[in-house]
Amino acid sequence: MTAHIAALRRDEDDVDPFSGIAQRLGGLGVEIADLSGIVADLSAIGVRQGRSAGAAMAAAEQMTRTTASLSRSMQSSRDSAAETRTILGQSAAAVSSVVDRTAATMETLSDSATTFMTSLTAVDGTLRNVQSASAAIELVARETKLLALNASVEAARAGDAGRGFAVIAVSVKELADQVQRFSAQNAQHLATLTATLSNLMRASEENAGAARQAIVEAAAAGEASKTLHRLVDSVGTLVDGIDAMTAPVEQSVTAFAGVEAELKHLVETVGSAQAMLGTAKARSDSILDISEDSMRFVAESGVETPDTPIIDLVKHKAAEIGAAFERAVASGQIGMAQLFDDAYRPVAGSDPAQVMTGFVPLTDRVLPPIQEPVLAFDRRIVFCAAVDRNGFLPTHNLKYNQPQGADPLWNAANCRNRRMFNDRTDLGAGRNTHPFLLQTYRRDMGGGVFALMKDCSAPIFVRGRHWGGLRIAFEV
Incomplete structure (x- = not known):
């Protein structure tokens, strides 16, 4: 602003008072536009x-909820682990007691089975001795029976002299028969007893083996009991670890609650600043509108300003476009409904998005011969293009009217035709019905660099109906 004021003061003696006022208003408009742009940037930043x-x-709130949930989960886990430790401790003690008693019982059973097996072995030896004696008795009985038979034969030969001996021989034979019968029965009983004893010995051996296996398993159970005790110790360590973690988690809950409160205050502060920036933006736009109205008033009063040639040019070219549109309607090239078509149809695959309406073929034919020569009128002019009342730009200057390619960034800079432009400047130019509108705005050059521009526009009427406006944008 200082540079513009200094320039105006240097030129103050070279212009008439009204021209000086116009220049001051122009400079003021530029500075207000710059200020309005800065406020808009600040508002966007806000x-x-x-x-x-x-x-x-929101993240802090979520973290607070998550940390609180973690704290509750840790407390629940701690309680569960403590309960588990108690139950496992009781179970370990009970299991250890049972295992110890079982091991003692198994050892006693093993000793008893071994002793019983030793006794059975001794009984088996005695039984074998009895079998040997029984066999010897049976042999004696057979030999006695044979001897009695021989005695009977000799007694018979002796006649009356051997009759008494014969009686003795018969008695001896009967005794031998009885001994043989008893010996046979005894042998059967011994055989049965031997079989029974064999079964007992096999069962005793199996019992002894089972007892020994039970002792081994009891030892394994003892190891399991020790493992269970170690598990109890591990659960105890886990409980201690959870207890140690609880304090930091509780501290985190408190800290996150504090962060949440600070962030809430920050959001409220940013919201307040954003509201104030919005108010400042509205006020600066209002001041800019007043400045632009003042410039229009000065220009319409006949005062010559540096922008007067471009104002006259845009008014003349807008009237020329309106006349060309009227001739197209009169000749039947296009109907009024098609010329004022606002059913904007998207162009598939376009990026940035382009749209089509019924009047684009006409503007592609009619507008270039009118718009292109304007670029050579003043070296400050950047573009000349017509927009309808909704900010739709159907046909741009040829350098900005390129077919779209695969790069959206290149398209944005070089394919500005068939695009909707609905910011303050674009809509202001399209909807203005005054003889002209001179606006000042900041043009985004990329990389955070802005250039101050002026946009001079004049309305386009077709048979008394407002179609849109012609824009001439030029550097300040």
Whole structure:
């Protein structure tokens, strides 16, 4: 602003008072436009900051809830682990007691089975001795029976002299028969007893083996009992670890609650700043509108300003476009409904998005011969293009009217035709019905660099109906 004021003061003696006022208003408009752009940037930054602060607060709230949930889960886990430790401790003690008693019982059973097996072995030896004696008795009985038979034969030969001996021989034979019968019965009983004893010995051996296996398993159970005790100790360590972690988690809950409160305050502060920036933006736009109205008033009063040639040019070219549209309607090239078509149809695959309407073929034929020569009128002119009342730009200057390619960034800079432009400047130019409108705005050059521009526009009428406006944008 200082540079513009200094320039105006240097030229103050070279212009008439009204021209000086116009120059001052022009400079003021430029500075206000710059200020309005800066306020808009700050407002956009405030919006982004508000979103970031809101997102941070939401994240802090979520972290608070998560940490609180973690604290509750840890307490629940601690209680469960403590209960588990108690139950396992009781179970380990009970299991250890049972295992110890079982091991003692198994050892006693093993000793008893071994002793019983030793006794059975001794009985088996005695039984074998009895079998040997029984066999010897049976042999004696057979030999006695044979001897009695021989005695009977000799007694018979002796006649009456051997009759008494014969009686003795018969008695001896009967005794031998009885001994043989008893010996046979005894042998059967011994055989049965031997079989029974064999079964007992096999069962005793199996019992002894089972007892020995039970002792081994009891030892394994003892190891399991020790493992269970170690598990109890591990659960105890886990409980201690959870107890140690609880304090930091509780501290985190408190800290996150504090962060959440600070972020909430920050969001409120950013919201307040955003509201104030919005108010400042509205006020600066209002001041800019007043400045632009003042410039239009000065220009319409006949005062010559540096922008007067471009104002006259845009008014003349807008009237020329209106006349060309009227001739197209009169000749039947296009109907009024098609010329004022606002059913914007998207162009598939376009990026940035382009749209089509019924009047684009006509503007592609009619507008270039009118718009292109304007670029050579003044070296400050950047573009000349017509927009309809909704900010739709159907046909741009040829250098900005390129077919779209695969790069959206290149398209944005070189394919500006068939695009909707609905910011303040674009809509102002399309909807203005005054003889002309001179606006000042900042043009984004990329990389955070902005250039101050002026946009001079004049309305386009077709048979008394407002179609849109012709824009001439030029550097300040």
